[in-house]
Amino acid sequence: MDSVWPLAMFTVAATITPGGATTLATASGAQFGFRGSIPLMLGIATGLASMAAGAAFGLANVLHISPFLPLALKVAGTLYLLWLAWKIARAPAPGAGTKAARPIGYIAGLWMLWHNPKGWAMTAGAAAAYANLASDPAQLAVLMGLSFGLAAAASLSLWCVAGRELARRINDPAHWRIVNGALGGLIAVSTVPMWV
Numbered sequence: 001m002d003s004v005w006p007l008a009m010f011t012v013a014a015t016i017t018p019g020g021a022t023t024l025a026t027a028s029g030a031q032f033g034f035r036g037s038i039p040l041m042l043g044i045a046t047g048l049a050s051m052a053a054g055a056a057f058g059l060a061n062v063l064h065i066s067p068f069l070p071l072a073l074k075v076a077g078t079l080y081l082l083w084l085a086w087k088i089a090r091a092p093a094p095g096a097g098t099k100a101a102r103p104i105g106y107i108a109g110l111w112m113l114w115h116n117p118k119g120w121a122m123t124a125g126a127a128a129a130y131a132n133l134a135s136d137p138a139q140l141a142v143l144m145g146l147s148f149g150l151a152a153a154a155s156l157s158l159w160c161v162a163g164r165e166l167a168r169r170i171n172d173p174a175h176w177r178i179v180n181g182a183l184g185g186l187i188a189v190s191t192v193p194m195w196v
Helices: 002-016 020-057 059-065 068-089 106-114 117-129 137-169 173-189
Strands: none
Touching (some): 002 117, 002 137, 020 106
């Protein structure tokens, strides 16, 4: 168990730091509350867990075979995140009469993670760094998937609760336009590391 602690600390640090997924969880928590955000958070956590397991099992090598696949993932991921950023920036205040129809769901969260080259790089790097924790690729895949999935679920829950609490404290629609604009801007900015 002592040898797993460095991996656990890495996954917690990697998943709790601000980024597109955490900002999306915060915005969803503010707009739809914790319960309404559970499908999104589960989708993101499942996406990251499956990505980590896939990277540990060797799928990251597939990305290096085709020169066009990483670029296609970057473009698709960037466009999707920019679309989400626009939706969040334009969202009304929670409880407003023009409230968004429904929260972002499980598939959208899963899709977002699988099209994130930064996530692939992070999980592939972690799989290489912690490969000595397992005796074979399947065992490493399970270990990496569980570690990243659990850490993501916990950190996204914290960010979602922060968004929900923010919603309880801000009552002015003008302030909500600022908050939603800032959250949308953060998601848009989170695409920059994909291209740098």
